[in-house]
Amino acid sequence: MSRTPVLRPAVLLSCSITLLALTACGSEDERPPAAPTGVTAQSSSATTVHVMWQGVKAAKDGEAVEAYEVLQAGKKVKEVDADRTMVDIAGLKPSADYVFTVRTRDAAGNHSTPSRKVTVTTPAAPTEDAKPPTRPGQLRGKANGSRAADLSWTASTDDQRVVSYDIYQGNAKIHTVDGKETRAVLTGLRPDTHYVITVRARDAADNLSPASAPLRLTTDGKGGGGGEEPEDFRASVRKNTKDKAYYLDLSWTPPRTDALKAEYQVYLDEVFVTTLAADDDAPEGRARHTVYLGTEEGKTYDVRIRPRLSDGSWGAFSTEGTVTTGS
Structure with a gap:
């Protein structure tokens, strides 16, 4: 049989006095962070x-x-x-x-x-392989704005096969690409910063090649642009007079990712809703796209997009825009 609790004077203390009251008043953080x-x-x-x-x-x-x-x-x-x-x-x-x-x-x-x-x-295990791949040759690259860099090199050879290439900044590994690739885009770099980059090939037995010749490059200053995120992102809502539905108009300046196709993901309220894929290469100037929202009025959305990079991963998100249908 349940008992009705009895309020005692100590329970009525201010939230600023007791730890118990602080917890009860909701100051404890229980909100989860965003997912990677x-x-x-x-x-x-x-x-x-x-x-x-x-x-x-x-x-x-x-x-x-x-x-x-x-x-x-x-x-x-x-x-x-x-x-x-x-x-x-x-x-x-x-x-x-x-x-x-x-x-x-x-x-x-x-x-x-x-x-x-x-x-x-994972690939199949090799049979007693103690021989590392040859060193990657002719490492070349350049800064792609203030936060990215484009790299290319000539392929290594191996008595089995090259499984991957590891990219290093000094002694720290900062990126890995498939062994069939001989180019990569580094993102998330710092503006106006000097980097020393090398590449090493790896086979299925975890044998590492000698490091390539070092590549030295410096990213642009903060005003250089050209990072991994869409810039000058804008979002607005309009109502179509024919179908009485609301449409989300998006525009942005594409990042220089060297991706073969212009491809973007659209998120509404932190939820992925669609992928925008163009038939042609990424446009040189401003990009635009429209997304159908439906007929409900007074609905607010937080909107942002992100591009696919040339290594197949998704780049950084644009700034967030907020729109309301019927406003």
């Missing part, structure tokens, strides 16, 4: 996968992001500090399928929902 975006997974060898993602700059409630957790089939297998957005998952089985997600944890211990799932298959 742009998650990719690339086999580095027969037993290693390199997972990368776009970081969360800050939680919406102001709580600091503390760490990222990498999950394999829903189970946490790796954790890194908030200033890292990539990690190697080692000790895997050759010729096996793996599914990875990444989630954010804030300083209050709240977890985001897991990111989208990415699937990767």
Whole structure:
């Protein structure tokens, strides 16, 4: 039989006096942070996968992001500090399928929902391979604005096959691409910063080639543009007089990603709704697109977009626009 609680004077104290009252008044942070975006997974060898993602700059409630957790089939297998957005998952089985997600944890211990799932298959294990690939040749590149750089090199050779190329900034690995690729776009760089880049080839047995000759480049200053995010993003709503429906008109300046096709994802209220894909190359000037919203009036949307980069991953989000139908 339940008992009716009796209020005592101590329970009526101000929220500023007791920890119990502070918790009851809702000052404790229980709002989860946003999930990482742009998650990719690339086999580095027969037993290693390199997972990368776009970081969360800050939680919406102001709580600091503390760490990222990498999950394999829903189970946490790796954790890194908030200033890292990539990690190697080692000790895997050759010729096996793996599914990875990444989630954010804030300083209050709240977890985001897991990111989208990415699937990767490790290559077959080689038979006693102790010979590393040859060093990549003719590493070339240039800054692509203030926050990105384009790289290319000549392929390495291996007695089995090259599984991946690891890209280094000094001694730190900052990117990985498939062994069939001989070019990459580095994003998330700092404006007006000098970088020393090298590339190393890796085979299925985890043998690393010698490093390529170093490439030295400097990104543009803060006014240089050309990063990975769409710039000058604008969103507005109009009503079609014929079908009485609302349409979302979007326009932006495309980033210089060197992607083969112009492709963007559109998010409304943090939810992915559609992919915009053009038949031609990314336009030189301003890009525009329209999205159908429906007939409901007085509905507010937070809108943002992000581009696909030339390495297949999704770039940074544009600034966020807010629109209301019928306003």
